[in-house]
Amino acid sequence: MAEHKPRIFSGIQPSGNITIGNYIGAISNWVRLQDEYESIYCIVDLHALTVRNEPAELRRRARSLLALYIACGLDPAKNILFVQSHVPAHAELTWVLNCYTYMGELSRMTQYKEKSARHSENINAGLFDYPVLMASDILLYQTDLVPIGEDQRQHLEITRDIGERFNNVYGDVFKIPEAYIPKVGARIMSLLEPAAKMSKSDENVNNFISILDPPDVIMRKCRRAVTDSEAEVRFDETNKPGVSNLMTIYACMTGKGIPEVEKEFDGKGYGDFKQAVGQSVLDILAPIQDTHARLMADKAYLDQVMAGGAARAEGLARRTLQKVYKKVGLIPRP
């Protein structure tokens, strides 16, 4: 019997290099969820337009991200995998929801404040409006749960606010989504500045490990990661943020618990430890990289997945958009 499974929606921007932070914090959890939930995973290319891109490069990254979703274990038959710009309802709903969103609430968004400080030469309206496009992504699919990191919590809150505001005027149009913070979610920090989250758009490539980094680069980045002046592999995020971060990476890659990791490296130096961390990353990434390379060479297959995903997403999204258009008083197209 096809019982109704709760629906999940999430997305990643095709910007920069997808890192092991994205893998550990997001994609690997999605893979675990694919049987329990009806899942929709988007490549949010419209969001990526809020900064300047080289067009051919953006196209390549979007394709590469789709191949990566699949290579990491997301089955395109079990999940809807699609590219945001292929389903026009996202942009269309954004316009309507813009008219139900206040300048004041958007200007309070932390990410907007940070990004506009960092890109002071290009504070465009899209950057300001970014959360409304994200709200549209989520609300279009009557989503129950949104797996996100801590940094996106505020965007989920505004999504709920906009959805509730709309429902208060027009009745139950949108399902109000909840954040889903996975049980085994770990926040991976930057390798050289472990006070900050590992970011795929970091200017210093030594701060992150990309899922597609070659083996020697991965080993080198692990070797160079910041530790401390002790020589003890002990988990203490306050006093030993660098070592603790490497321990988290190792634990996630091997499936071991932190106490077990502490025991394993008891009496060993940082050199051995870093070597083991690098190797654990390689062991997980090697098969993913192989599959990714094979998929990138198979244009027809990726096209077919993209087309299929967009068609399925479109069917769901249209239904919500039509309801919204009718509620706000637009004439149904005769």
Ligand code: TRP
């Ligand atoms: N803003 C999210 C990020 O930068 C990406 C995103 C866009 C998203 N739309 C989404 C995440 C919808 C979850 C649901 O990480």
